[in-house]
Amino acid sequence: GQSLEQPSEVTAVEGAIVQINCTYQTSGFYGLSWYQQHDGGAPTFLSYNALDGLEETGRFSSFLSRSDSYGYLLLQELQMKDSASYFCAVSKGDTGRRALTFGSGTRLQVQP
Amino acid sequence: DTEVTQTPKHLVMGMTNKKSLKCEQHMGHRAMYWYKQKAKKPPELMFVYSYEKLSINESVPSRFSPECPNSSLLNLHLHALQPEDSALYLCASSQSASVTYEQYFGPGTRLTVT
Numbered sequence: 001g002q003s004l005e006q007p008s009e010v011t012a013v014e015g016a017i018v019q020i021n022c023t024y025q026t027s028g029f030y031g032l033s034w035y036q037q038h039d040g041g042a043p044t045f046l047s048y049n050a051l052d053g054l055e056e057t058g059r060f061s062s063f064l065s066r067s068d069s070y071g072y073l074l075l076q077e078l079q080m081k082d083s084a085s086y087f088c089a090v091s092k093g094d095t096g097r098r099a100l101t102f103g104s105g106t107r108l109q110v111q112p
Numbered sequence: 113d114t115e116v117t118q119t120p121k122h123l124v125m126g127m128t129n130k131k132s133l134k135c136e137q138h139m140g141h142r143a144m145y146w147y148k149q150k151a152k153k154p155p156e157l158m159f160v161y162s163y164e165k166l167s168i169n170e171s172v173p174s175r176f177s178p179e180c181p182n183s184s185l186l187n188l189h190l191h192a193l194q195p196e197d198s199a200l201y202l203c204a205s206s207q208s209a210s211v212t213y214e215q216y217f218g219p220g221t222r223l224t225v226t
Binding site: 030031033041042043044045048050087089091093095097098099100101102103104105 | 145152153154155156157160167168202204209210212213214215216217218219220
């Protein structure tokens with residue numbers, strides 16, 4: 001089987017830094033993606049890690065440790081518009097039958 | 113153009129109705145996906161099409177029938193649905209099935225089964 005675990009809720013203030021952790025247990029793992037979804041909106045791709053280390057995209061960074069089956073999304077200089085749900089997702093499967101499985105999501109609330 | 117469009121935005125149907133959801137992308141993507149999402153839950157994969165062929169069916173009941181008429185279009189035909197099928201149905205696409213990690217999602221169709 002497979003499982004992904006992430007905190008259900010995180011609260012932070014504007015301008016702060018927040019880290020959303022994700023641990024996974026799965027076979028045939030290729031990489032870890034992060035998606036953002038605002039209430040009533042569609043999921044939006046944020047980042048992807050196939051190799052160990054940190055990937056930086058503007059205010060957002062994502063980290064992966066394959067040996068620890070662990071990753072995190074780091075959001076810096078938080079803004080009110082960052083209030084949303086954040087999903088980690090594992091990419092797994094054979095070529096031609098590869099798919100994403102999403103974690104349960106972390107609801108981030110940014111307060112003034 | 114990085115947009116995936118879905119129609120209709122909202123759909124209310126009875127348990128005996130037949131309806132279809134439509135999805136379109138013009139990014140030249142060769143993989144397309146259907147997901148079901150309940151409130152406060154993650155998207156749940158239903159079907160994957162790769163190069164217009166069904167490659168993954170996640171044991172979805174036969175009352176949901178996908179169709180990929182061409183590389184830009186994806187349909188989901190609905191028949192004899194149950195109230196528990198009420199959810200947000202999301203379509204997504206990616207460059208190919210190998211690039212499944214980066215998917216572009218449409219806004220979804222909010223389906224209510226009465």
